[in-house]
Amino acid sequence: MTHSNIFNGVPWFDDEGRPVNAHGACIVEDAGVYYLLGEYKTDDRNHFIGFSCYSSPDLIHWHFERLALPMQADGPLGPDRIGERVKVMRCPPTGKFVMFAHADDLGYRDPLIVVAVSDTVNGEYRLLGPLEYQGQAIRRWDMGTFQDTDGTGYLLLHEGDIFRLSDDYLHADELVAHEIAPGGESPAMTRTDDGTYAIMFSNKTSWDRNDNYYLTAPSPSGPWTLRGTFAPKGTCTWNSQCSFIFPLTLADGRTVPMYMGDRWSFPHQVSCASQVWLPLVYENGRIALPEYMETWDPRTGNPLPWDGRVLDVALDSNVPGDKTTVRFQLDDERRLALIGNADRTGGYAQLDIADDDGTVFSSLVDCYAPTRSHGLLFVSPPLRQGAYTATVRVTGDASVFYKKDGTRLGSQGTRVSITGMTLLQN
Numbered sequence: 566m567t568h569s570n571i572f573n574g575v576p577w578f579d580d581e582g583r584p585v586n587a588h589g590a591c592i593v594e595d596a597g598v599y600y601l602l603g604e605y606k607t608d609d610r611n612h613f614i615g616f617s618c619y620s621s622p623d624l625i626h627w628h629f630e631r632l633a634l635p636m637q638a639d640g641p642l643g644p645d646r647i648g649e650r651v652k653v654m655r656c657p658p659t660g661k662f663v664m665f666a667h668a669d670d671l672g673y674r675d676p677l678i679v680v681a682v683s684d685t686v687n688g689e690y691r692l693l694g695p696l697e698y699q700g701q702a703i704r705r706w707d708m709g710t711f712q713d714t715d716g717t718g719y720l721l722l723h724e725g726d727i728f729r730l731s732d733d734y735l736h737a738d739e740l741v742a743h744e745i746a747p748g749g750e751s752p753a754m755t756r757t758d759d760g761t762y763a764i765m766f767s768n769k770t771s772w773d774r775n776d777n778y779y780l781t782a783p784s785p786s787g788p789w790t791l792r793g794t795f796a797p798k799g800t801c802t803w804n805s806q807c808s809f810i811f812p813l814t815l816a817d818g819r820t821v822p823m824y825m826g827d828r829w830s831f832p833h834q835v836s837c838a839s840q841v842w843l844p845l846v847y848e849n850g851r852i853a854l855p856e857y858m859e860t861w862d863p864r865t866g867n868p869l870p871w872d873g874r875v876l877d878v879a880l881d882s883n884v885p886g887d888k889t890t891v892r893f894q895l896d897d898e899r900r901l902a903l904i905g906n907a908d909r910t911g912g913y914a915q916l917d918i919a920d921d922d923g924t925v926f927s928s929l930v931d932c933y934a935p936t937r938s939h940g941l942l943f944v945s946p947p948l949r950q951g952a953y954t955a956t957v958r959v960t961g962d963a964s965v966f967y968k969k970d971g972t973r974l975g976s977q978g979t980r981v982s983i984t985g986m987t988l989l990q991n
């Protein structure tokens with residue numbers, strides 16, 4: 566195995582060299598293995614094709630297990646439907662793995678929370694249908710789940726409704742909190758060591774990032790107190806949208822809540838959407854992500870910088886077709902990292918890596934960010950010993966999308982600003 570750090574904000578590749586395609590995700594730990602379950606996106610349209618399941622021994626090296634729930638022949642997750650924010654919990658009394666997700670029509674006008682079950686975390690889940698409360702389907706969209714230390718399961722909803730689930734997790738038993746976060750989306754919750762519950766939400770900006778915020782309470786039923794942002798204001802939650810909080814056990818035995826957020830890249834979500842995972846700090850009753858770590862070690866929770874051989878290359882243009890090419894020789898296996906600027910005017914670049922026999926790797930690279938940053942834009946899968954050329958080209962395309970009310974969001978330009986490349990050792 567190669568590197569031993571989590572690289573934030575760049576696509577990851579599995580052991581077959583394919584993008585780790587699991588977004589709006591959660592992690593389930595089972596028998597010492599981490600399972601990542603998320604939305605299996607396409608690179609052009611926003612329709613459901615399945616929820617994926619990947620496994621890893623270390624949160625860094627991922628193996629594609631299967632589509633845990635592929636597109637169904639018909640029904641809420643049939644053709645031309647939306648499937649989002651999949652979450653899985655193992656139900657203690659039944660031992661079953663229970664999956665929850667948001668299902669909808671392509672215009673987000675038929676929202677449902679659906680439930681599915683499997684005997685194993687990485688098996689194929691059987692869709693049971695809409696999750697019900699008092700015999701009625703729960704017609705809401707963004708959702709999350711939370712499992713308390715006593716095994717009680719909760720369903721978290723946009724705007725801040727929280728339902729306690731039945732013992733078998735197959736329906737909602739009680740509405741324990743109501744509209745605690747008007748305007749909030751993508752809920753995620755954790756319980757801190759002193760028994761304080763913290764729930765986080767994003768604001769509603771479609772695929773864009775914003776300053777997410779949180780509330781705390783002595784119990785899931787409240788009373789909930791608004792605490793404000795948990796990442797420094799203006800960073801747009803370090804360029805991400807909250808999705809899940811995973812209790813990560815470090816090598817020294819301590820457990821820390823790990824924030825998991827999405828850096829969406831609509832419409833090219835397979836090539837360019839990425840994860841931002843950071844340990845949450847809990848101090849004096851407040852949770853925080855005080856610093857961004859571009860790369861870090863999940864065994865210690867500490868930054869683990871990347872390093873390598875620097876290639877002198879630069880490109881700064883918004884003219885489609887403008888490009889730069891660099892040649893390099895590898896004496897050992899390395900990954901190629903693109904360094905550059907991302908900001909409100911950033912567009913998609915096209916990266917092509919070729920050897921003497923032709924192209925060995927190609928991908929789009931997203932240079933858009935609502936808050937300006939400079940650093941890693943992309944890291945390729947490992948490249949074997951050999952002679953290569955890497956070409957970066959301005960595509961003229963950018964991440965642009967629209968709110969339900971028609972407001973245009975995303976990039977205001979198509980700029981590609983590359984300041985260097987590094988051949989990573991780790």
Ligand code: DGJ
Binds near residue numbers: 649707751771772
């Ligand atoms: C915001 C939600 O949090 C996402 O899951 C997704 O539904 C987008 N809206 C779609 O615009």
